[in-house]
Amino acid sequence: MTFFTVVLRGLWRRPLRTGLTLAGISIGIAAVVALVGMSRGFEKGWQVGLKARGTDIVVRNKTGGLTPKPFDASVRDRIANLPRIAATCNLLVQVTSVEDSDLMILSGREWGGFSWSNLELISGRMPSDATEEAAVLGQTAAEILRKKVGDPIQIETKELKVVGIVKGGALVEDGSVILALSLLQGIIGSPNQINAIDVRATPGTTEQQLAELTRQIQQLAPEVRALTVAEHLSHAEGFQLIKAMSWGTSLLAILVGVLGVMNTMLMTVFERTHEICVLLAVGWRRGRVMRMILYESALLGFFGGIVGVALGAVGVKVLTATPAIRGLLQPDLSPSLLGLSIVIAVAVGIMSGLYPAWRSSRLMPSLALQNG
């Protein structure tokens, strides 16, 4: 028999209570995996989308937000001729409801701009010109909206025709309704307004040169902010809000887990007062008794973490398959997140076990001589 056997037996003493506590931690950890995994996935989806379009720098309004406030399209004319800029493309992007879908990315792109070039036709054709009242749908968007080539699509008050279904190389692209910028500006009544400029740098531009380029852009157009793709995502208020909300909710769930484990371990110590006193009477050091309780709670956390990670991973798959979210994000269930979740679970276990362990170490071994 090893010390680990002693610890396991302690947990096995009350299987139902151990199981319920484990379920409590699991739910907390599942919340971490699901919420953080989705927020990271959301961010990653946009990042991949920008990369797929070949964008190196995003120029946007100084305020953050996932779809920042519009600004005048003429900004592009001031920056387009800077050295190391290979191409620019004006965009107006909105996340809005389209027909039956509550959340859909509506992407108006400057006709002829490079942001069109990554789109690969699966069926149909591209709009013939910027004036044609037509849109192409990313393949996931087409599935969600149940549209095929030739179907009408209602964008706000305007009915357009779906002329093509495209593959964009990224989840965000595939989940978008894409149309000519001027058409979208006309529909929403904001002529000459854009909310982003995609900037492609000349091949071979280093990270340092890219950073220098952002500074130059800002000098020429102080009313906007130029950011590299990674900076753009990390500064976006929308992403920060999503991150904060996902961690905030997760922390609440973890706190519930902490209270659950602490309650269980305190009950364990109270129930096993006599047993602990016998251990002290037969020569166990207080430190060993404390270790026993701490290992029990850490093990509860570990098992809860494993179950929670599995629950979270399954839950997030189910969630992202729901029509409301499908196409908007691919959850990021990276090994680092799963590992971090288990580390959090073990830490929860250890933290929750500290007070009960301390209580157990204060017991007097003389209680063992009392009949019990």
Add this chain to the structure above:
Amino acid sequence: MTLPSASGPSFLEAKGLTREFDEGHVRALRGVDFSINEGEFIAITGPSGCGKSTLLQLLGSLDRPTSGTLLYRGISVPDHPDPAAYRAREVGFIFQAFHLLPTFTAAENVQIPMFEIDRSVSERRERAFELLKLVGLEKRLDHFPSKLSGGERQRVAIARSLANGPSLLLADEPTGNLDSENAHSVLELLIRLQQEQGRTMVLVTHDPTIADRAGRILRMKDGQVVSDGKP
């Protein structure tokens, strides 16, 4: 910590041992003096509440006296630098209610005290088998306490008390929860082990027939030793 003695320290020596509770309102021990030699079998007897078990707790370092000295081989028990080590290595406890851990088998219960001494897993297992064989339970190794009779449980407890080879056995009414047949066999086992292995045994009992089996009887009343002599 050490009292000088011309012939070297006694095995156990108590002087003016006092234990009070409730800020002195309850005086469980009132200046107990005695000395025990190595290898002796001593019975402590007396009516309920006379302080027998309190004295046993002090001998086993489960509690601290309010005043007085208690020396084990010349070292103060209450001020022992490592009380847990004293309990683990020098003392073996046998309780009236056995106090076996219910989620561990007989062999595992015997191994519990061995965690505090440097023994490998296989050494612990072998030692538990050896001790359970010694008390006649080699066929009950994997039985949980709930599957053992009262007599068998007390035998497991005796085996557990011997786990780390203590020099002092402290037994608190070891036959108190047993029927007469089991009580007799457990007592015989204790006496045999004490005699064969030359261990010092202090046995608390209020049964005069059990006390008469000891080599010496300390009779207590109202927290004091009222007589100390042969049966």
